[in-house]
Structures are given as C-alpha cells and as structure tokens.
Amino acid sequence: MIGKFFVLSFRNLRHRNVRSWLTVLGIIVGVALIVSLVSLGKGLENGISQQLKMFGGDLLTIMPGEETDPLLGILGGDTIRDRDVDLLNDVSGVNLVVPFDMVYYQVEFKGEINATMIHGSPIEESKELYTENRGLGMEAGKWPERETTNELVLGYKIAKSQFRDEVFVGDEIRIKGKDFKVVGILKEIGSAEDDNAVYISLYNLRRITGRQGTVKMVLVRIAPGYDQNKVAEDIKFILRQERGSADFTVLTSEKTQAIVGDILGAIQLSVLFIAIFAILVGAIGVMNTMYTSVLERRREIGIMKAIGATDTDIMDIFIIESGVIGLIGGTIGIAIGLSLAKIAEIAAVKAGVKFLEVYISVQFILGVLAFAFLLGIISGVLPARQAARLKPAEALRYE
Amino acid sequence: MYDIVCGMKLGDKPTFKGLHKRKTYCFCTKDCQSEFKKNPKKFIEGTPVVELKNVYKEFDLGRVKVPVLHDLSLKIWEGDFVALMGVSGSGKSTAMNIMGLLDDVTKGKVYIDGKETSKMGSNELAGLRNEKIGFVFQQFNLLGALNCRDNISLPFFFKKKSSKLEQNGNLDKLINNVGLKDRVEHKPLEMSGGEQQRAAIARALVDEPELVIADEPTGNLDSKTGKMIMDEFRKLNDKGKTLIVVTHDSNIANAAKRVLHLKDGRLISNHNNHKK
Numbered sequence: 001m002i003g004k005f006f007v008l009s010f011r012n013l014r015h016r017n018v019r020s021w022l023t024v025l026g027i028i029v030g031v032a033l034i035v036s037l038v039s040l041g042k043g044l045e046n047g048i049s050q051q052l053k054m055f056g057g058d059l060l061t062i063m064p065g066e067e068t069d070p071l072l073g074i075l076g077g078d079t080i081r082d083r084d085v086d087l088l089n090d091v092s093g094v095n096l097v098v099p100f101d102m103v104y105y106q107v108e109f110k111g112e113i114n115a116t117m118i119h120g121s122p123i124e125e126s127k128e129l130y131t132e133n134r135g136l137g138m139e140a141g142k143w144p145e146r147e148t149t150n151e152l153v154l155g156y157k158i159a160k161s162q163f164r165d166e167v168f169v170g171d172e173i174r175i176k177g178k179d180f181k182v183v184g185i186l187k188e189i190g191s192a193e194d195d196n197a198v199y200i201s202l203y204n205l206r207r208i209t210g211r212q213g214t215v216k217m218v219l220v221r222i223a224p225g226y227d228q229n230k231v232a233e234d235i236k237f238i239l240r241q242e243r244g245s246a247d248f249t250v251l252t253s254e255k256t257q258a259i260v261g262d263i264l265g266a267i268q269l270s271v272l273f274i275a276i277f278a279i280l281v282g283a284i285g286v287m288n289t290m291y292t293s294v295l296e297r298r299r300e301i302g303i304m305k306a307i308g309a310t311d312t313d314i315m316d317i318f319i320i321e322s323g324v325i326g327l328i329g330g331t332i333g334i335a336i337g338l339s340l341a342k343i344a345e346i347a348a349v350k351a352g353v354k355f356l357e358v359y360i361s362v363q364f365i366l367g368v369l370a371f372a373f374l375l376g377i378i379s380g381v382l383p384a385r386q387a388a389r390l391k392p393a394e395a396l397r398y399e
Numbered sequence: 400m401y402d403i404v405c406g407m408k409l410g411d412k413p414t415f416k417g418l419h420k421r422k423t424y425c426f427c428t429k430d431c432q433s434e435f436k437k438n439p440k441k442f443i444e445g446t447p448v449v450e451l452k453n454v455y456k457e458f459d460l461g462r463v464k465v466p467v468l469h470d471l472s473l474k475i476w477e478g479d480f481v482a483l484m485g486v487s488g489s490g491k492s493t494a495m496n497i498m499g500l501l502d503d504v505t506k507g508k509v510y511i512d513g514k515e516t517s518k519m520g521s522n523e524l525a526g527l528r529n530e531k532i533g534f535v536f537q538q539f540n541l542l543g544a545l546n547c548r549d550n551i552s553l554p555f556f557f558k559k560k561s562s563k564l565e566q567n568g569n570l571d572k573l574i575n576n577v578g579l580k581d582r583v584e585h586k587p588l589e590m591s592g593g594e595q596q597r598a599a600i601a602r603a604l605v606d607e608p609e610l611v612i613a614d615e616p617t618g619n620l621d622s623k624t625g626k627m628i629m630d631e632f633r634k635l636n637d638k639g640k641t642l643i644v645v646t647h648d649s650n651i652a653n654a655a656k657r658v659l660h661l662k663d664g665r666l667i668s669n670h671n672n673h674k675k
C-alpha cells in the first residue's frame with residue numbers, strides 16, 4: 001500500500017517544475033553543512049588530540065596573558081621575562097625548562113626569499129625536548145653543537161619543497177644578512193606550521209630580533225612522580241609573586257586539550273547554528289511548496305477522492321511526497337557535504353596538515369537520511385491535512 | 400405521494416394510477432405506469448440502486464445562499480440507462496455529485512442500495528464510491544503524472560483489500576475493448592480527447608461498479624467522437640450496467656432508455672424513449 005504511494009509520489013515529483021525544486025535548496029545546504037562539519041570535526045578532534053599526545057602528559061606550557069584568555073596574551077605582545085624563566089628551574093618537580101621565542105621573518109636560500117616562522121630556543125634543552133618528549137628524530141643531520149654557532153635546523157617541508165631546490169644538510173641559509181649552516185632536518189611532524197618552520201638557538205634568534213630578556217612561551221617538563229596540577233599551582237604562586245600580578249597562564253596538557261576542545265566546539269556550534277537555520281528555511285520552503293502543490297492539484301485530489309481515495313490516502317500521498325523531497329534534498333546534501341569535506345581534506349594535506357581527515361560512519365549517513373525524510377514529512381503534515389480535508393465536489397470544481 | 404417507479408414527487412391528484420394486490424399506486428406518466436405493469440414486484444419489493452428523497456441543496460457563499468436543488472426525489476433502478484437533461488445551471492452536476500456521493504445534501508435523504516448515506520463518515524463514503532460507483536467527467540480527469548494503464552487501474556490503488564479483478568487480466572481485456580491497446584504507455588497529454596475519455600470510461604469500469612455516473616461525457620468531444628462514446632455506453636447498458644448520463648444534447652439523450660428533465664433544480668418530466 002505505502003509502496004504504491006511511493007511510486008505515485010515519484011511520478012508526481014517527476015512532473016514538478018524547476019521552481020518548486022529550488023525550495024529544497026535550504027535542506028540541501030543545511031544537510032551539506034552538517035555532514036561536512038561532523039565528518040571534518042571528528043577527524044579534526046582525533047588529529048588534535050593526537051598532536052597533543054605527542055607533547056606528553058608531563059609538559060606544562062606557560063604563556064603571557066590572563067588565564068581566561070591566553071590567546072589574547074600572545075597576540076597582545078605580552079611576554080615572559082628571563083627572570084621568570086630562571087625562577088622556574090628552582091620549582092621542585094620541574095626537570096626541564098625550555099623558553100621559546102619566535103618571529104615571522106624572511107629566509108633566503110640561493111637568492112630565493114621565503115617568509116616563515118623562526119623558532120628560537122636553547123639548543124641543549126630543545127634537543128632533549130624534541131627527541132625525548134616528542135620522539136622526533138632527525139630526517140638528516142643533527143642538532144647544532146653550541147648555542148652561539150651560526151647553525152640551524154629546518155622543518156621537513158621547508159627543506160623539501162618550500163624553495164625551488166631542495167635544501168640539504170650542509171647548505172647555507174641567509175637570515176637578516178647572516179649566513180647559517182643547515183646542520184639538521186627534522187622528521188615530518190604533520191602540521192604545516194611546524195614542518196615549515198626554522199629552528200635556531202634562542203641566542204641566535206635574539207640576534208635577529210634584537211629582543212633581549214623576554215620570551216613568548218615556556219615549556220616545562222615535570223619530573224616523574226610529581227602531580228602536574230600541583231606543580232602548576234606552585235609555578236603560578238611563584239610567578240605571581242615575582243610579577244606582581246596574574247598576567248600569565250600555566251596550561252597543563254589537560255587544560256590545553258580542553259581549550260582546543262572549546263574552540264572546536266565554538267566553531268562547530270556556530271556552523272551548526274547556520275545549518276539549523278538553513279534547514280529551518282528549507283523546511284519552510286518544503287512546506288510552502290507543498291501548500292502550493294495542494295492548491296495546484298485540488299482537482300487531482302478531487303479525482304482521486306471520486307475514485308475512492310480516503311482522506312488518509314490523500315494525506316499519505318502528500319506526506320510521502322514531501323518526505324521524498326526531504327530525502328532527495330538530504331541525499332544531495334550528503335553528497336555535497338562529503339565532497340566539501342574531502343576537498344578540505346585534500347587542501348589540508350597539500351598544506352601539510354595531515355590530521356584533517358574525513359571521518360564518517362554509515363550510521364551517521366543513514367541517520368541524516370532518516371532525519372531529512374522526517375523533516376520532509378513534518379513539513380508536509382499541514383499541507384497534507386489541508387489536502388485531505390478538501391470535499392471531493394469542491395475539489396473537482398477547480399480548473 | 401411518490402411515483403413508485405421513477406421516485407418523482409406527484410401532485411395531489413395524480414392522473415396515472417395502477418392497482419396491484421388491492422393497493423393503488425400512482426405514476427407521473429403513462430411510461431411509469433406501463434413500466435410498473437410489466438413487473439410490479441420489482442418496484443414494490445426491490446431496492447433502487449440510487450434513491451433521492453426530498454433532496455434540497457444550497458451553496459453557502461457566506462453572504463448569500465444559492466439554492467440549487469428543490470425537493471428532488473428520484474429512483475434509479477438496476478439496468479437503467481437514464482439521461483439527465485436540462486439547461487446549463489439547472490443543477491444537473493449538483494444532482495450527479497449528490498448521487499455519486501461527492502457532495503452532501505442540505506436537506507433530504509440519499510440512499511445507495513437502500514442504505515441511507517447521511518450518517519456515513521468520509522471513509523465509508525470513499526469506500527462506497529470506490530466499490531459501487533464509477534465516474535466519467537466532461538474534462539476526462541485523468542491524472543497527468545500517470546500513463547494510460549496506471550490511470551485506468553487507479554481504482555485498485557485505493558482498495559483496502561486486493562481485488563480479484565485486478566489479477567485476472569480484466570484490465571487488459573478492458574483496455575482492448577476500449578481500443579487503447581497501443582496507448583497504454585502514453586500520458587494523458589499525449590492522447591486525443593476521445594482516447595482520454597475512453598481511458599476514463601475504462602477507469603470507471605475497471606472494478607465493475609454497480610453504477611456509472613457520467614457528467615457530460617461528450618461535452619468536450621466533437622460530435623463524431625461523442626457518438627462513439629455514447630455507443631460505448633449503449634453497449635455497457637446492453638450488458639446490464641446501470642448508467643446515468645448528463646447531457647444537454649437531445650441526440651445523445653436518445654441513446655438512453657429514460658430521460659429526466661431538470662429545470663431550476665426541479666424535476667419537471669420523466670419519459671421513456673420508445674423508439675427502439
């Protein structure tokens with residue numbers, strides 16, 4: 001019975017004009033947004049937590065700026081002073097302190113100039129942090145011998161593909177009129193940022209920037225057996241005393257993850273909001289189409305009733321029809337959404353971000369289809385009821 | 400006092416009378432009188448396929464009420480072939496819609512096979528229309544989205560239980576009979592008016608209803624095609640099908656056995672066609 005109605009619905013839909021199909025656009029856009037959002041969001045979340053895991057649970061990040069808004073601090077140009085860094089070494093439970101400063105600057109190789117991020121941190125400590133904590137070995141070469149030598153390490157990508165020619169260990173790179181010898185090339189990290197960066201000693205970075213006595217960020221490693229939250233509290237206490245105010249942030253790995261999660265959540269929420277809005281508009285569009293359709297097909301309704309269709313039959317026919325509209329909108333939306341996500345993934349891979357993978361489950365797809373079908377049905381209920389209530393003789397009077 | 404044959408309401412002093420088993424019956428005309436004499440039992444004990452009793456119909460247009468039918472009483476018997484005539488606006492379609500259970504009455508009673516319909520719900524009425532009545536309209540009224548075959552089999556579509564007729568090849572026989580064998584895949588717009596109306600007739604007949612109601616079935620056809628359609632009806636009635644056909648073409652009305660005249664919503668005459 002219902003199967004027969006489906007056939008009739010499809011026939012009726014094939015008969016429809018283009019204008020009435022345009023109203024499905026809302027559902028398509030909404031579903032596409034949701035699908036791309038969810039499929040990328042899941043991958044993004046997986047990727048970021050993987051990245052964070054690389055830092056290990058025993059690292060603390062200390063950044064300038066109020067705790068409520070650490071990103072603002074960095075953007076605002078606040079700094080951590082060397083004096084603060086020195087104090088960190090004395091906190092019990094801390095067994096490695098790595099201050100970082102960075103600058104976006106031009107680097108020159110064989111006369112070709114590229115602007116990129118230059119990370120500066122003490123060589124000995126960096127070497128330990130990268131190799132032991134991040135498990136990141138060298139693709140080629142080694143870390144510089146000393147803090148003061150004109151040597152540097154390149155990220156994987158900047159060495160391989162940023163310049164016309166590939167950069168090898170032993171080549172020279174020129175930064176702000178000084179020649180640096182490339183002594184090492186890091187293994188691939190998986191984020192464009194890190195793989196395109198140049199790594200030099202803090203001493204050398206300060207020679208480039210002219211900034212003395214401050215850094216942008218400090219990584220602190222906690223000795224085995226110590227509670228990271230407790231050490232974080234101690235650090236906060238000491239720094240607050242030294243600096244006189246709480247204008248800095250101590251992030252534990254848990255907290256970092258939470259913040260990343262918040263940011264992701266905010267992005268997802270806003271896209272979700274847009275998606276819901278689009279779907280709402282789509283549902284209203286479908287409802288409108290169905291109302292128009294009921295008006296245009298009053299005569300048909302009269303014919304079917306004359307032949308013996310009950311009110312419920314007419315209602316079913318119209319509801320199924322709008323459900324099928326929803327289903328078609330949903331199918332197109334899923335196709336577009338997945339394509340968008342795939343395009344984003346490919347673009348991300350091209351840009352060196354490996355963890356933005358499309359992740360989607362069959363259940364999710366089926367769920368979205370069911371949702372779209374249901375949405376169509378719900379949008380069709382009122383128009384269908386209007387159709388069902390038409391009196392046959394009256395319905396037949398319309399041209 | 401009512402004519403027991405045609406159901407018409409009669410005046411105070413009817414001229415045509417008949418006696419059966421010591422009871423007196425009155426008739427509108429000699430036609431009804433002789434009809435009765437042929438088989439009194441049929442009319443005294445039987446039930447008509449359709450009966451209207453004192454039916455009034457007015458359309459409520461909000462500010463004004465348009466009265467259309469005034470105290471209409473009539474009977475249609477099994478095997479009848481009735482032409483309903485009258486000028487445009489005399490209420491023919493309204494009367495047909497009421498007999499076909501497409502519209503309700505303002506006052507009065509409608510019986511189908513002796514069953515009073517005013518208390519039936521819309522589902523029951525739909526079931527009766529599906530089961531007992533076949534419609535043919537002036538505008539053919541095929542569904543544009545469906546091809547000829549699907550249009551013809553549409554009545555099966557709305558059956559609550561599957562019908563034997565649907566399976567036993569009745570459809571193909573019927574399509575053959577109305578000469579649409581080569582048209583089954585065509586959509587209504589790809590068919591001529593005559594073909595469409597023949598498809599509509601096939602649709603009205605496909606589940607073998609007791610009664611076929613046709614409202615100006617030839618009104619949109621040229622006279623030659625119209626005559627062909629009327630011949631179809633003629634043949635149907637010869638096979639025993641009960642037919643009511645609205646027309647204002649007296650040539651077409653000639654095909655019927657009995658002619659009813661409607662004027663301003665009142666039945667003004669009933670006579671039989673004696674030619675044949």
Ligand SMILES: Nc1ncnc2c1ncn2[C@@H]1O[C@H](COP(=O)(O)OP(=O)(O)O)[C@@H](O)[C@H]1O
Nearest residue numbers: 458465467485486487488489490491492493494
């Ligand atoms: N649904 C309706 N609403 C208002 N007036 C109607 C309606 N149906 C019919 N009428 C009016 O009733 C009268 C009889 O109409 P109809 O039964 O269609 O006549 P016929 O079929 O004999 O031409 C006409 O005056 C017509 O305008």
Ligand SMILES: [Mg+2]
Nearest residue numbers: 491492493614
């Ligand atoms: Mg009419």
Ligand SMILES: [Zn+2]
Nearest residue numbers: 402405427431
């Ligand atoms: Zn009579």
